[in-house]
Amino acid sequence: MIVNEVRESLKRKKGFTFSIIFVVLVFALMASTLFITYVYMQERHASVQTYGDKNVYTLMDTLTGKEERQFFKDPESVSKLQHMYTYLNKQINETFISATDHPISIEFGDISDTDIFLQGYESGRPSEPVEKNGTKYNSVKAVKVNQQALETFPINNLTDGRLFDKADYENLDFGSIPVLLGAEYEDIFDIGDRIESTYLFYPFTLEVIGFIESNSFLSTRIEPETYVDRYIVLPAQKFGEPANEEQFNFLRRYYLHSINGAIYSSEDLAYIDGLIKQANDVTGFNNLMILGGMDSQLGAILETMGEQISALLFLTVTLFIICILMLVVLIWKKVQDNYKNIAIHLISGGTMNQIFSYIAGEILFIVSVPMIIVLFTVTLFVIGMQPIAILYGALITIIALFLMILSLFIIYIKGKRLSISTVLKRGD
Numbered sequence: 016m017i018v019n020e021v022r023e024s025l026k027r028k029k030g031f032t033f034s035i036i037f038v039v040l041v042f043a044l045m046a047s048t049l050f051i052t053y054v055y056m057q058e059r060h061a062s063v064q065t066y067g068d069k070n071v072y073t074l075m076d077t078l079t080g081k082e083e084r085q086f087f088k089d090p091e092s093v094s095k096l097q098h099m100y101t102y103l104n105k106q107i108n109e110t111f112i113s114a115t116d117h118p119i120s121i122e123f124g125d126i127s128d129t130d131i132f133l134q135g136y137e138s139g140r141p142s143e144p145v146e147k148n149g150t151k152y153n154s155v156k157a158v159k160v161n162q163q164a165l166e167t168f169p170i171n172n173l174t175d176g177r178l179f180d181k182a183d184y185e186n187l188d189f190g191s192i193p194v195l196l197g198a199e200y201e202d203i204f205d206i207g208d209r210i211e212s213t214y215l216f217y218p219f220t221l222e223v224i225g226f227i228e229s230n231s232f233l234s235t236r237i238e239p240e241t242y243v244d245r246y247i248v249l250p251a252q253k254f255g256e257p258a259n260e261e262q263f264n265f266l267r268r269y270y271l272h273s274i275n276g277a278i279y280s281s282e283d284l285a286y287i288d289g290l291i292k293q294a295n296d297v298t299g300f301n302n303l304m305i306l307g308g309m310d311s312q313l314g315a316i317l318e319t320m321g322e323q324i325s326a327l328l329f330l331t332v333t334l335f336i337i338c339i340l341m342l343v344v345l346i347w348k349k350v351q352d353n354y355k356n357i358a359i360h361l362i363s364g365g366t367m368n369q370i371f372s373y374i375a376g377e378i379l380f381i382v383s384v385p386m387i388i389v390l391f392t393v394t395l396f397v398i399g400m401q402p403i404a405i406l407y408g409a410l411i412t413i414i415a416l417f418l419m420i421l422s423l424f425i426i427y428i429k430g431k432r433l434s435i436s437t438v439l440k441r442g443d
Contacts, residue, residue: 032381035345039418040385042338043411047393049331050410054403055230056323069110072278072287073236073306074103076271086302087267093257096270098298101253103274104161106297107290113161113251113276114168116235120145120152121212121221121247129203132156132245152213158235158243159272161251167279168233170243174198176206176225179250183224187255189262191220195248198229214249215272217265221247236277274303339418343425346378374426378419386415 078086086092103111118134133141134154142154162184165171171178173195183193192214196204204210210221232242251273257263278287288305295301390411394404 031345031348035342035381036385038338038341038345039382040389042334043386043389043414045334046331046414047389047397047407047411049327049334050407051393051397053327056327069279069281070283072280072284074277074291074303075275075306077302077304078271082302091299093263093266093270095298095300096267096274097253099294099300099303100251100270100273102294102298103276103278104163104251107278107294109282109287109290110163110167110279111161111276112164112167112234112279113159113273114164114233114235114241115159115251115272115275116237116241117157117159117215117272118142118154119157119212119214119221119247119249120154121210122150123153123155131199136245147213150211155247156245157214157247157249158233158241159249159251160233161273161276164233164251168231170195170227170231170233170248172228172231173225174201174228176223178225183250184252186252189217189219189254191222192249192252193224194221195225195227196223197227197242197244197246197248198231199244200247201226215265215268217261221249236275274300335414335418339421339425342378342382342418342422346374346381346422346426371427375423378422378426382415382419382422386411 089095100113104113123129130136130141132153132155134156135141136156144151144153146152160168160170162179165179176195179193179195186192191209194210204223206223206225208223210223212219212221227243227248229244230242231244232240235241254262254266254269257266278290280287284305291303291305295303390408394407
């Protein structure tokens with residue numbers, strides 16, 4: 016009986032019914048979007064909060080022009096640079112980050128489908144291929160990281176493969192280099208693939224060992240947030256002694272890039288300056304300076320994210336209130352438009368409680384249908400089979416129940432004030 020009455024009520028004024036369903040559908044979509052955004056922002060907040068409040072002391076070599084050429088005439092120049100990098104990386108007891116954003120040239124088959132990886136693509140000026148020994152090489156985005164960078168920044172979650180291990184940070188014989196690829200490379204390469212490349216003008220074979228989770232980022236000297244979805248990530252390796260001029264030239268570029276990193280520390284500038292002076296004395300390389308200490312830009316990101324999370328929560332509550340009000344107003348308007356049908360029910364021996372049960376069934380249908388549609392759509396096509404899907408499903412269910420119960424409560428209160436005689440009069 017109730018089902019038939021609800022069905023008949025829904026058929027009457029279909030446009031009105033669908034407008035209510037549309038309101039609930041829009042709310043469900045907005046609530047889902049806000050939930051997913053909130054979870055994503057919380058993950059980012061958790062990933063940077065351990066170092067977001069630290070000072071960043073950027074290091075830079077002072078070698079330029081004639082002075083640089085003179086320095087590299089010294090046969091011990093590469094050894095000094097290597098010693099400096101090792102000292103910064105192992106001896107200073109502070110977090111030394113070497114994350115150098117530098118393109119690498121690799122062989123691609125058909126570049127038309129993979130131009131998003133090219134250096135300069137985002138700025139609208141993708142690099143052109145260069146031919147060497149009959150082979151075309153394309154310059155793609157790459158970043159070299161030391162172990163501390165890998166452990167500090169949220170780039171250590173993989174969808175497949177493994178992270179760099181201790182052995183991957185050494186390459187004494189200038190052999191192949193293990194690499195991690197950004198998420199968008201998963202359709203291009205597989206674990207174990209070997210890629211021919213030239214890195215700082217020296218030929219290397221890259222071996223794919225893992226794929227980094229999407230939306231992973233690190234901080235470089237240029238950008239506080241560099242997303243690595245389209246990047247090749249290389250380990251900052253220690254190489255052996257150069258056997259020829261080609262290897263010597265590679266190493267001088269390589270280590271010069273590597274020492275131009277940053278120190279993340281809670282200490283003041285004077286303390287860090289003392290560490291660098293000590294490093295200069297120990298290594299014999301006296302051309303490294305601190306550009307200056309500043310608060311981590313990630314600290315500002317954390318603050319901004321906190322403000323955004325608060326705004327999202329406020330918007331969610333506002334949308335929820337608006338949805339309830341619209342649902343109540345639209346349903347009550349529908350009740351008023353159906354006074355004649357309600358009057359017929361009452362004359363035929365029906366009760367106000369039965370009328371209320373019809374309204375409850377109608378609200379159940381109007382709320383549950385769009386909620387279920389959004390729940391399955393978002394779960395299948397956006398969230399996927401992740402643990403968060405359970406939380407999302409529970410949230411949507413709770414919102415739907417709360418929306419129905421609160422709407423019914425308000426309508427019940429309004430209905431209690433409505434006497435049977437009033438309904439019969441208005442139904443005439």
